[in-house]
Amino acid sequence: MTNRQIILRQxxxxxxxxxxxxxxxxxVPVCGPGQALIKVGMLSIDPTIRTWMNDxxxxxxxxxxxxxxxxGGTGVVVESKSARYTVGDVVSGVTGWQEWAIxxxxxKFSVIPKGLGLDLATVMNVVGLTGITAYFGMIDVGAxxxxxxxxxxxxxxxxxxxxxxxAKARGAKKVIGxxxxxxxxxxxxxDYGFDECLDYREGHLxxxxxxxxxxxxxxxxxxxGGEILDAVLSNIAMKGRVVLCGAISQYNTMEKSHGIxxxxxxxxxxxxxxxxxxxxxxxxxxxxxxxLAGMVLGGTLAHHEHLVQGLEHAxxxxxxxxxxxxxxxxxxxxxxxxxxx
Amino acid sequence: MTNRQIILRQxxxxxxxxxxxxxxxxxVPVCGPGQALIKVGMLSIDPTIRTWMNDxxxxxxxxxxxxxxxxGGTGVVVESKSARYTVGDVVSGVTGWQEWAIxxxxxKFSVIPKGLGLDLATVMNVVGLTGITAYFGMIDVGAxxxxxxxxxxxxxxxxxxxxxxxAKARGAKKVIGxxxxxxxxxxxxxDYGFDECLDYREGHLxxxxxxxxxxxxxxxxxxxGGEILDAVLSNIAMKGRVVLCGAISQYNTMEKSHGIxxxxxxxxxxxxxxxxxxxxxxxxxxxxxxxLAGMVLGGTLAHHEHLVQGLEHAxxxxxxxxxxxxxxxxxxxxxxxxxxx
Numbered sequence: 001m002t003n004r005q006i007i008l009r010q011x012x013x014x015x016x017x018x019x020x021x022x023x024x025x026x027x028v029p030v031c032g033p034g035q036a037l038i039k040v041g042m043l044s045i046d047p048t049i050r051t052w053m054n055d056x057x058x059x060x061x062x063x064x065x066x067x068x069x070x071x072g073g074t075g076v077v078v079e080s081k082s083a084r085y086t087v088g089d090v091v092s093g094v095t096g097w098q099e100w101a102i103x104x105x106x107x108k109f110s111v112i113p114k115g116l117g118l119d120l121a122t123v124m125n126v127v128g129l130t131g132i133t134a135y136f137g138m139i140d141v142g143a144x145x146x147x148x149x150x151x152x153x154x155x156x157x158x159x160x161x162x163x164x165x166x167a168k169a170r171g172a173k174k175v176i177g178x179x180x181x182x183x184x185x186x187x188x189x190x191d192y193g194f195d196e197c198l199d200y201r202e203g204h205l206x207x208x209x210x211x212x213x214x215x216x217x218x219x220x221x222x223x224x225g226g227e228i229l230d231a232v233l234s235n236i237a238m239k240g241r242v243v244l245c246g247a248i249s250q251y252n253t254m255e256k257s258h259g260i261x262x263x264x265x266x267x268x269x270x271x272x273x274x275x276x277x278x279x280x281x282x283x284x285x286x287x288x289x290x291x292l293a294g295m296v297l298g299g300t301l302a303h304h305e306h307l308v309q310g311l312e313h314a315x316x317x318x319x320x321x322x323x324x325x326x327x328x329x330x331x332x333x334x335x336x337x338x339x340x341x
Numbered sequence: 342m343t344n345r346q347i348i349l350r351q352x353x354x355x356x357x358x359x360x361x362x363x364x365x366x367x368x369v370p371v372c373g374p375g376q377a378l379i380k381v382g383m384l385s386i387d388p389t390i391r392t393w394m395n396d397x398x399x400x401x402x403x404x405x406x407x408x409x410x411x412x413g414g415t416g417v418v419v420e421s422k423s424a425r426y427t428v429g430d431v432v433s434g435v436t437g438w439q440e441w442a443i444x445x446x447x448x449k450f451s452v453i454p455k456g457l458g459l460d461l462a463t464v465m466n467v468v469g470l471t472g473i474t475a476y477f478g479m480i481d482v483g484a485x486x487x488x489x490x491x492x493x494x495x496x497x498x499x500x501x502x503x504x505x506x507x508a509k510a511r512g513a514k515k516v517i518g519x520x521x522x523x524x525x526x527x528x529x530x531x532d533y534g535f536d537e538c539l540d541y542r543e544g545h546l547x548x549x550x551x552x553x554x555x556x557x558x559x560x561x562x563x564x565x566g567g568e569i570l571d572a573v574l575s576n577i578a579m580k581g582r583v584v585l586c587g588a589i590s591q592y593n594t595m596e597k598s599h600g601i602x603x604x605x606x607x608x609x610x611x612x613x614x615x616x617x618x619x620x621x622x623x624x625x626x627x628x629x630x631x632x633l634a635g636m637v638l639g640g641t642l643a644h645h646e647h648l649v650q651g652l653e654h655a656x657x658x659x660x661x662x663x664x665x666x667x668x669x670x671x672x673x674x675x676x677x678x679x680x681x682x
Binding site: 057058059225229230244245246247250256257258259260261263264265266267268269270271272273274275276277280 | 398607608614615616
């Protein structure tokens with residue numbers, strides 16, 4: 001038995017291409033004491049993976065050349081020499097882009113409860129790190145309140161769509177999405193229930209935001225950075241809050257990154273801009289998961305998963321996040337036999 | 342008797358020059374019911390005045406063409422038809438650049454206590470809005486703690502020098518100033534007691550900051566914005582805080598404002614960047630003033646006042662803030678007979 005792995009061959013400039021990664025066949029790792037062997041089922045394709053490919057400071061070290069691409073994923077425990085895991089457990093953690101992974105003390109996985117009645121893709125989307133990110137970004141970092149006019153960029157994306165729905169569910173005064181193209185904007189309003197959605201491709205975003213919320217933006221959940229962040233900053237309300245969740249517009253740009261011109265509006269309006277990582281809230285994940293699972297089961301949280309079949313297509317799946325060619329949470333199916341039920 | 346006033350004739354581009362303002366002679370205003378007539382003693386020359394000259398959104402409306410230049414100042418009450426003021430009171434408020442001002446319900450002044458034994462210039466500097474700004478920026482917005490490595494830009498300036506001294510007095514682990522030129526840097530260390538001071542004119546600020554604080558900057562008190570803000574952001578520590586007090590490098594630049602390239606470091610390091618205005622803390626001014634007056638009287642707060650003689654020189658005094666030609670808090674003496682004792 002072999003373990004197909006995707007390794008980083010060369011650091012990309014711009015999009016990932018054929019020279020970026022290679023497929024390698026290694027032996028299936030041996031499960032040692034205190035370890036579990038995991039057959040990988042699905043990979044979570046997230047923008048942050050692209051940042052790890054750069055040789056730049058980040059919240060984790062860059063992926064080394066020749067190393068397996070770091071990635072979240074899920075799988076099933078097929079062998080266990082650890083009290084933490086039982087054969088048959090479906091687990092979530094940093095699998096990497098490969099068919100087999102080892103769980104141990106330095107790479108801990110969490111066991112996904114099976115009784116919720118949710119399929120694995122749904123769990124990996126809204127009840128997983130994607131949904132949890134939206135939850136803590138909106139509630140804790142953003143300090144969402146009912147009087148807020150909320151703006152969410154990347155609103156048709158996995159995190160943004162959940163963030164906006166949480167704001168609506170918690171009674172925000174108005175929730176405005178920003179997305180790319182008329183189809184995504186329609187989806188943001190019709191499927192995800194935002195009050196409106198602005199297509200940034202139409203330009204004049206700052207002016208159109210001003211028309212949509214003349215009193216300004218109280219809470220901005222930013223997934224994209226760059227020019228869109230600048231446009232929202234120019235419309236920030238008194239005591240407005242900018243939650244920096246991601247800056248996808250800057251992750252693989254070939255151009256010099258966009259300098260933010262309107263940070264002084266944070267003085268004028270006494271605003272706060274704060275970055276966060278969901279991992280910082282690890283001790284409280286269950287709080288978010290409980291609410292999110294309840295919303296999904298209750299039918300009040302719309303979600304889409306974009307499944308890409310086959311480990312070897314993970315690089316193209318990552319590119320989809322930057323072209324906008326995905327529809328909802330992007331997942332790569334490595335082995336479709338891995339299921340929650 | 343006439344009231345000499347300096348009015349805004351034309352909005353400046355870059356520095357204030359002869360075409361920007363005019364001196365006007367008006368009648369001394371008549372003191373009506375509920376009002377007090379104030380003979381202006383000194384004007385507080387602050388960078389924010391330059392922002393009010395632009396036709397741009399701000400925390401106050403722009404100064405209208407033909408209007409007296411808006412400015413803080415102090416004076417003595419010479420006539421009162423208000424229960425708030427007694428003839429002889431020395432008061433502080435928005436006098437404008439003129440010899441006589443009216444206090445009323447829409448332009449309230451505060452009465453300065455005379456018993457502290459401090460001269461008026463000192464009060465206008467460290468016990469006035471300048472010192473109060475440093476206090477709330479450092480303590481409340483910055484959430485200063487003893488484990489903090491603190492960086493202050495404009496460290497030789499009125500606000501920055503107080504901000505750094507408060508950080509030292511409260512036991513911050515290390516306090517690093519940023520200032521322009523070797524003389525100012527020497528003053529920051531020798532007079533104001535910072536641990537060290539970096540001269541931004543020497544370049545490579547990001548690298549030199551990294552050498553000075555390899556573990557990163559926990560709290561940055563920013564008076565300047567622009568490239569210096571970017572250099573500090575690239576060195577922000579985990580959970581670091583950036584207090585946006587001012588952005589003097591951007592206020593009268595003739596060039597396009599500097600776009601901040603490193604906002605994504607707020608995600609990587611889970612940082613917070615927050616703007617504030619001292620006026621938001623009005624209900625708590627006394628708390629700051631009590632501590633600041635105690636420090637001055639106890640000899641633990643060094644301060645310099647840069648006195649410019651004559652109302653007509655107020656425009657040049659304002660320019661000094663941008664050339665760095667001032668030494669400490671810049672005040673214009675309109676009438677030297679106005680004193681606290």
